[in-house]
Amino acid sequence: MRIPLTLAAICLAGSVSAQQCGGTFSNFVNDMKSEAMSRGFDANTVNNFFANVSQSDAVLRADRAQGVFQKDFIEFSRNLISQNRVNNAATYGQRFASTFDRIEREYGISKGVLLAFWAFETDFGQVQGNFNTLNALVTLAHDCRRPELFRPQVFAALELYRRGDFSPTNTTGAWAGEIGQVQMLPEDIIANGRDGDGDGHVDLKGSPEDALMSGASMLSSLGWRPNEPWLQEVTLPSNLDWSLTGLNHEMSGAEWASLGVQPRTGQIANLPASILLPMGRNGPAFLAYPNFHVYFEWNKSMVYVTTAAYFGTRIMGAPAYNAGNPTPALSGEEVMSLQRKLQARGHDVGGVDGIVGEMTREAVQTEQERLGMPADAWPTRELLNSL
Structure with a gap:
């Protein structure tokens, strides 16, 4: 489920021109081994680590089959948030109450945030993935779509192996190389792995306490602001200037309240906030606070992030x-057609992929304003036909 793009990976992205990918898999592995030894790993460790690595076609198929993110927010969220998951979140929240209390004290992160990730990533640790992690990472590093992300993760896994915390043959997880109950990449484990149960080891697969504390540490390192909200459902006045909405526009909570924005429950926090309309002005409406943006360091999918935060x-x-009663969503093919038309008008939509992400929404909003339509950033057939 997770589309991994960690802060560490972003920082390394500038060196992609120096990263090798493609060619024969065996030559690629030999290059990786040579680089590993140049980084100071001894030959015996390197050879043992890579001894049985193989390319995984299943990983490549999974990487190219993420159509689930083409679903709209209502469909996606209803698929992921069942009553059973709501009930299980309550059960696990009580079962590990002491760990969640510790996380709130040390990191200022609500248990709801981590319970939602735990639920979506692995169904509270029950479904962690059975892909060989090393094969997944090397396969995706060899593939030339995102070598700047996955190549460093191979060396991070090698470091975990040197420490005795990774098995090249037995460590398994998600197709994209994440490990454990909250699905963390090797670099994240090195930087944020925490011993939550006090046994002297960091076991993200077998220990919920370790996994939750490590996830909290990762969110904190990505910029989580302690003891602040992240998302709040609101009701909007019908005469709101829709061009003010979207994550690229921000005002204080007090300013939104002065425009007639009202919370469904609780009080609006007087923090910087954006109006998020995942399905346009006729669908659900939320105030997105600064902590909402941290979600995008965990996952780049707008629909996943909004669902997890909600x-x-x-x-x-x-x-x-x-x-x-939102206007029906465009089909994946229609979104791609719209994205091509937006590109032709000079907009950067982040690629023609059929997914309504933030860059596509910003381009849609600009064109809606130009055409005199309500500028709520929700792509419609009316806009598609008008372009």
């Missing part, structure tokens, strides 16, 4: 969102 609020007592 589920976190639901776990903490927020009601089910008001679905409203």
Whole structure:
């Protein structure tokens, strides 16, 4: 489920021109081994680590088959948030209450945030993935789509192996190389792995306490602001200037309130916030606070991030969102057609992929304003036909 793009990977992206990818898999592995030894790993460790590595076609198929992210927010969230998951979140929240209390004390992160990730990533540790992690990482490093992300993860896994915390043959996880109950990449484990159960080891697969503390450490390192909200459902006045909405526009909570924005529950925090309309002005509406942006360091999918953030609020007592009556979503093919038209008008939509991400939404909003349409950034057939 997770589309991994960690802060460490972003920082390394500038060296992609020096990273090798492609060619025969065996030559690629030999190059990796040579680089590993140049980094100071001894030959015996390197040879043992890479001894049985193989390319995984299943990983490549999974990487290219992420159509789930083409679903709209209502469809996606209803698929992921069942009553059973709501009930299980309550159960696990009570079972590991002491760990969540510790996380709140040390990191200022609500248990709802981590329970939502735990639920979506592995169903509370029950489904962690059975892909060989080393094969997955080397396969994706060899593939030339995102070598700047996956090549460093191979060397991080090698470091974990040198420490005795990784098995090239037995460590398994998700198709994209994440390990454990909250699905962390090797670099993240090195930087943020925490011993939550006090046994002297960091076991993200077998120990919920370790996994939760490590996930909290990772969110903190990505910029989580302690003891602040992240998302809040609101109701909007019908005369709101829709061009003010979207994550690229921000005002204080007090300014939004002065425009008639009202919370469904609780009070609006007087923090910088954006109006998030995942399905346009006729669908659900949320205030997105600074912590909402941290979610995008965990996962780049707008629909996943919004769903995970909303589920976190639901776990903490927020009601089910008001679905409203949004204009029907475009199909994946229609979104791609729209993205091509937007590109032709000079907009950067981040690629023609059929996914309504933030760059596509910003381009849609610009064109809606130009055409005199309500500029709520929700792509419609009317806009598609007008372009």
